[in-house]
């Protein structure tokens with residue numbers, strides 16, 4: 268069997284893996300990055316809603332199943348840059364309180380072993396890396412910042428500006444949403460109308476491929492192996508140290524060896540790799556003496572709200588310029604009903620029909636043209652029974668149990684009322700489920716106690732001194748804001764630690 272040797276092996280080139288590599292580049296360590304996907308082809312279909320949604324051209328063809336045995340193709344995207352190739356560019360910092368223990372409808376959201384202050388310098392570095400645009404001091408719940416945003420906010424288009432004004436008239440404080448788009452003079456963004464859930468043909472989206480991986484590949488110490496799917500990690504005889512990764516490429520099995528491993532395959536896949544790596548001294552899987560690996564799967568409560576006004580036309584190309592955090596810490600009189608409101612990307616008829624195929628094309632196009640589209644996001648509380656696991660025959664079961672659903676429903680009811688008062692007489696709703704695990708997290712949780720967590724505060728496995736798991740899997744709780752910037756910040760923090768302690 269062919270064996271590749273390196274000083275550090277990083278599995279996955281998404282937000283987590285790329286940020287660790289960014290910190291280690293230039294340290295003298297030879298870094299091998301193993302990515303199961305390839306570079307995403309730049310082609311006209313990237314921005315064609317029919318190809319992306321109806322034909323699901325870019326989604327994995329892998330099948331997962333629910334506890335009833337029903338199989339489906341999950342919204343998983345395996346490319347250099349990971350899920351950020353398709354993400355919506357919303358780049359929020361979590362709030363200080365998100366790192367503390369809180370309660371919602373009598374259920375607990377646990378504390379993180381790191382604080383906002385620990386992450387703040389890395390949030391600033393991550394915003395620079397991704398080229399985030401925003402206006403400091405406009406978000407009423409904004410945590411303390413050591414520096415302003417690297418670039419000014421993207422201006423609203425007319426319909427969004429009007430919506431912002433109406434929300435203000437209702438006493439709210441809408442603000443420009445922080446977004447990682449190369450917009451403005453000399454920038455690549457052309458406001459083409461396809462961004463969130465599409466790949467960008469002009470490299471204007473601040474994704475992990477364009478902003479981090481491609482510059483890294485010029486570096487002599489970084490080697491990227493594409494189409495290299497890691498199937499399992501191999502531990503030494505007593506199960507303590509990881510010695511190799513087993514890779515499947517073009518039907519051939521390879522092996523990669525290093526003294527240090529960083530697993531960043533995304534929350535669900537990292538957990539599955541650890542579980543699949545069970546061995547005699549670690550019969551429940553690697554990093555899993557606590558039994559938490561694969562458990563506490565969270566995905567946010569995400570509800571799309573379509574505010575329809577038959578008399579108005581929405582021709583906005585890039586709507587994701589507005590957000591509302593007035594209810595982040597709760598509704599008046601109902602502190603548990605809380606979350607963030609932000610614009611969805613530009614919705615097209617073909618996207619609606621991909622979910623509701625019975626809807627006539629004309630009706631779907633009409634709805635898309637006469638609506639503003641908003642995302643209501645609430646914290647998903649961790650539940651040990653919410654889990655991913657391997658079944659016989661290498662089948663993957665996802666038994667997702669969202670926590671805090673009733674509180675989210677009350678939040679959504681309130682937002683529908685707000686939208687009606689803002690001039691949209693009909694407000695339709697659509698809930699996004701685990702088939703689209705876009706905000707998946709929590710499956711390899713961090714914590715101070717090895718009995719109830721898999722990783723320490725630097726994402727190092729309690730069970731293995733040379734294994735770090737650095738992707739959304741490390742989240743002990745999900746907060747109610749988009750996850751990418753927090754993954755990046757913690758990954759930069761872990762990468763800095765590895766550079767100082769392990770690298771040559």
Ligand SMILES: Cc1cc2nc3c(=O)[nH]c(=O)nc-3n(C[C@H](O)[C@H](O)[C@H](O)COP(=O)(O)OP(=O)(O)OC[C@H]3O[C@@H](n4cnc5c(N)ncnc54)[C@H](O)[C@@H]3O)c2cc1C
Pocket residue numbers: 278279280281282283284301302303304342344345346347348349350351353354355356357358359463464495496497498531532533534536540704705706707737738739740749750751752754
């Ligand atoms: C449509 C969509 C919109 C989104 N919008 C936003 C947004 O606006 N803001 C935000 O903050 N977040 C958003 N997200 C979520 C965000 O993209 C993810 O939280 C983030 O990318 C997760 O980073 P990660 O490093 O945990 O994992 P990933 O990005 O999933 O990276 C994992 C990497 O590992 C690779 N990999 C997987 N398995 C293996 C294996 N066995 N061997 C080798 N390589 C492997 C994958 O191909 C991938 O490159 C969105 C996601 C989607 C899908």
